[in-house]
């Protein structure tokens with residue numbers, strides 16, 4: 001297998017993971033804020049809205065990723081002109097898969113902001129919007145950033161399903177390699193190189209997340 | 224001026240609701256330092272949180288300069304909250320912002336586009352100009368409370384609500400924070416409502432006090448009046464607690480009160496001139512509202528012989544006194 005093929009696979013995996021994480025947050029961050037704000041102890045409790053959004057999120061989370069990938073094919077075809085076979089055809093399903101997870105992660109991070117801090121800012125006459133922008137999100141940033149790393153790692157795991165729709169990437173590359181060398185794949189050097197690369201990428205994401213979180217943390221709880 | 228009228232707060236619960244406040248009527252005049260004291264669970268925090276409507280009263284009115292907070296629009300309420308700032312036991316600074324940014328934020332919320340200059344000025348006022356770039360985690364409790372005070376002042380409030388603002392601090396730091404509050408009261412004519420469960424805090428700074436017990440106000444008025452003649456069990460508990468413990472049951476004691484008006488050695492006259500022998504069970508003097516106030520509680524070993532002589536003398540000298548049951552002192 002040529003070296004450039006592996007480089008392309010790395011680019012596909014990293015690119016898809018980064019983009020799907022980004023899109024999942026574009027949708028999931030507002031949704032998580034909504035869940036937190038309308039929750040029982042939130043800024044503006046609203047039971048029906050919270051239940052409704054919570055239900056959608058829960059349903060999305062309980063459908064296995066492979067099913068979502070299949071369900072998304074027509075939508076992907078509508079938007080990109082084709083439903084399978086290219087690296088970008090897995091972007092939409094991965095975003096949908098991670099969206100519910102992200103919403104709950106964000107909701108959870110915001111719930112960790114001490115009630116007293118919110119109260120103090122409310123007592124200054126802040127609007128709910130100001131509380132969200134100036135207190136909830138900035139104060140939760142350490143937890144949000146560590147959350148992003150967790151989400152990115154799981155999305156990277158989901159890119160395995162790229163194999164099923166021919167969307168490329170390193171993990172599906174490893175599997176393809178196996179199908180071609182079923183007898184002696186364990187003895188092939190390149191096979192192990194690709195696995196080490198996956199591990200390195202995961203470690204890289206985690207370390208980067210931790211590094212940024214530490215930089216951001218002025219409360220000095222992360223050691 | 225804050226007027227609280229017939230305030231009631233019921234927390235909903237499965238068993239029909241918990242009455243946290245009932246029949247609260249209280250007037251805080253401009254420039255007052257009003258203490259609200261009570262035992263844990265009495266409803267102090269609930270009351271102070273009702274004043275800026277962080278907690279919505281179940282019924283009753285909160286009038287700020289005549290405007291009823293419970294009736295105004297949401298927008299107006301947010302505006303009015305800027306006139307009523309608040310500080311807390313746990314300081315509640317934003318942990319991810321430095322000192323200057325914490326204070327600036329209050330200005331931004333109030334629509335001030337350039338809050339830096341004012342924030343620095345206020346941080347100077349509270350004595351923290353050298354900590355502008357520190358984060359709350361790097362400050363002591365007393366310093367954090369100073370930042371919180373500067374933040375609270377950022378909106379030009381007329382009233383400052385303090386919910387156990389010194390309870391997390393050691394005595395010395397408590398003293399310095401109280402002194403700061405006192406000076407702000409004078410300098411800015413800031414009205415202060417201070418919640419505490421410690422009589423010493425109230426004594427150090429308040430001109431008026433209300434005693435809260437089991438969801439209601441059991442006595443209120445000028446500090447020296449409430450302090451010198453506690454009329455109910457809770458007041459006595461708060462004032463005498465830990466000081467008077469005679470273990471004597473079923474006797475009558477005589478309590479003399481001094482409010483700074485009598486200029487004679489009363490106690491020594493009682494002993495040397497009237498030749499009444501007394502045991503002093505309790506005695507203290509305090510500076511309250513810049514006047515020396517005090518009380519002495521006598522036990523008369525020869526009660527039946529001396530009591531008339533003593534009361535005649537005290538009446539003649541205009542010293543307020545009353546008889547108290549020894550059992551009633553804690």
Ligand SMILES: Nc1ncnc2c1ncn2[C@@H]1O[C@H](COP(=O)(O)OP(=O)(O)OP(=O)(O)O)[C@@H](O)[C@H]1O
Nearest residue numbers: 234241243261262263264265266267268269270420
């Ligand atoms: N959100 C709430 N829901 C239900 N009950 C509450 C709520 N907040 C307070 N209470 C109850 O109301 C009563 C008064 O509480 P509050 O916090 O006002 O007391 P406090 O006088 O400030 O006490 P402490 O000195 O311990 O702070 C308590 O019995 C408390 O359990």
Ligand SMILES: [Mg+2]
Nearest residue numbers: 267268269387
């Ligand atoms: Mg309290």
